[in-house]
Amino acid sequence: MIDVRLTAVSKRFAKSSDSAAVDDVTVTIGAGEFFTLLGPSGCGKTTTLRMVAGFYFPTSGHIHFGDDDVTHWTPNKRDTGMVFQNYALFPHMTVAQNVAYGLKVRRVSRADQARRVEEALAQVHLAGYGDRRIDALSGGQQQRVALARALVIRPRTMLLDEPLSNLDAKLREETRAEIRRIQRESGTTSIYVTHDQAEAMAMSDRIAVMESGRVQQVGTPHEVYYQPANAFVARFIGRSNVLSLPVTGAGEQRVQVRLPGGASIEVGAPAGHGLAEGDTALVSARPEHIALGGDDDTASLRGRVSHVEFTGMATHVTVDVDGDEVMAALVDAPAGMALGDVVGLRLVPERLWVVKP
Ligand SMILES: Nc1ncnc2c1ncn2[C@@H]1O[C@H](COP(=O)(O)OP(=O)(O)O)[C@@H](O)[C@H]1O
Ligand SMILES: [Mg+2]
The missing domain is CATH 3.40.50.300 (P-loop containing nucleotide triphosphate hydrolases)
Structure with a gap:
């Protein structure tokens, strides 16, 4: 060999x-x-x-x-x-x-x-x-x-x-x-x-x-x-969502970012990310790490449903969050979700990851 x-x-x-x-x-x-x-x-x-x-x-x-x-x-x-x-x-x-x-x-x-x-x-x-x-x-x-x-x-x-x-x-x-x-x-x-x-x-x-x-x-x-x-890698592999979020604090391999609802959450980041308060971070959020629910105090986003796709294994629900499309893959989507419905999306902070542009 x-x-x-x-x-x-x-x-x-x-x-x-x-x-x-x-x-x-x-x-x-x-x-x-x-x-x-x-x-x-x-x-x-x-x-x-x-x-x-x-x-x-x-x-x-x-x-x-x-x-x-x-x-x-x-x-x-x-x-x-x-x-x-x-x-x-x-x-x-x-x-x-x-x-x-x-x-x-x-x-x-x-x-x-x-x-x-x-x-x-x-x-x-x-x-x-x-x-x-x-x-x-x-x-x-x-x-x-x-x-x-x-x-x-x-x-x-x-x-x-x-x-x-x-x-x-x-x-x-x-x-x-x-x-x-x-x-x-x-x-x-x-x-x-x-x-x-x-x-x-x-x-x-x-x-x-x-x-x-x-x-x-x-x-x-x-x-x-x-x-x-x-x-690019985030989107190409597994169709990840890439969110642009303001940085409110930064550590060596952690970054705090503010969600549109106002709550700050801590997410993982590669060593040497170089981000500081006031910067904008790109945060990768996998569709399968986003669930329905949550409120403005927690790791959640709100928006209107713009597209629903049933694939058998999961339902892909796309939500317009202040002009950004965020896709969630839901294993147990509630029946009768309609376009235009306002929904909350709950992120899993441990699964979020800061990416380079
Ligand atoms: N024999 C060739 N002559 C000129 N350009 C080529 C030749 N082979 C590949 N290319 C160009 O090189 C790039 C990479 O091609 P290729 O290696 O075949 O990509 P992939 O296999 O990833 O689809 C493309 O822009 C392609 O047009
Ligand atoms: Mg080829």
């Missing part, structure tokens, strides 16, 4: 404008870690992954696999297993021929090829499927063949670019658990790319949240969820 280190990696495409596709990215992916690049479309995830694979060279910066500086190595020297959104299987070959491909290229003996293909197919729970035609398989099975094909070469790193995007919702959830099981068993250092925050949260040891080519935050799913570094 090896770690993968990106140091100040940037990529500018020749003909594109002056903005970099990937801008000064520094991250270390631990040996055996399942690490995810998460962000909206166009934020630079694929470009980053392709530089790790060797399909693009960085404009500046360095990439290390363990002690090897691989920045300018060709892809075939890097021993990376790749899995893509569109499977990229050879349709005219059988499952076994597809999986054996990388071994053939590496001139592994026929007997070893057969044994390792069987092993890899067993790993992805497709033992006995070797003679099937690719087009006789479901999407989920095809993606598992692609996984087996990547695993069979015993790669030093696994790189997966939105591998579940072409599957329907249920299969996507099954396959993501399957990918994580296979990765745990093989212990391969893995970099996974997705724009789906729930997928990233469910699968990853750690996540790098990206926007506009830059890493906004690196952390465990818990860290990026409960302690988002900035307003």
Whole structure:
């Protein structure tokens, strides 16, 4: 097992404008870690992954696999297993021929090829499927063949670019658990790319949240969820509300803010937040940490209901609080809540978190 280190990696495409596709990215992916690049479309995830694979060279910066500086190595020297959104299987070959491909290229003996293909197919729970035609398989099975094909070469790193995007919702959830099981068993250092925050949260040891080519935050799913570094991360992960509130006092990792009703509450803040009385703090409040009720003396907001959405698991109630939309996810919403109703919203101060702009 090896770690993968990106140091100040940037990529500018020749003909594109002056903005970099990937801008000064520094991250270390631990040996055996399942690490995810998460962000909206166009934020630079694929470009980053392709530089790790060797399909693009960085404009500046360095990439290390363990002690090897691989920045300018060709892809075939890097021993990376790749899995893509569109499977990229050879349709005219059988499952076994597809999986054996990388071994053939590496001139592994026929007997070893057969044994390792069987092993890899067993790993992805497709033992006995070797003679099937690719087009006789479901999407989920095809993606598992692609996984087996990547695993069979015993790669030093696994790189997966939105591998579940072409599957329907249920299969996507099954396959993501399957990918994580296979990765745990093989212990391969893995970099996974997705724009789906729930997928990233469910699968990853750690996540790098990206926007506009830059890493906004690196952390465990818990860290990026409960302690988002900035307003972008707060909103992108779990659709958090970001409230602008006047600061009435500040400590090292605490800030007091005043709610519209007049009450002051104390909320968590990162060390070095730099806020002082008189400033305005941005405070992240998760929809599921907001309940109905409360009055002006407590941690509450008041406003008119502007939108109601029933999702089954919860009812999403959007309330207009002095012109700001605040969304609460209520597990037990009272029946018959109507647009225009005036409601109180109770915040959970321990769950609030100060974010940077
Ligand atoms: N080959 C290319 N030539 C020029 N621009 C590119 C190329 N590939 C990607 N880009 C640009 O780089 C940015 C990041 O793209 P990409 O890495 O594909 O994002 P993501 O995978 O996060 O959706 C986008 O603005 C995209 O248009
Ligand atoms: Mg992409």
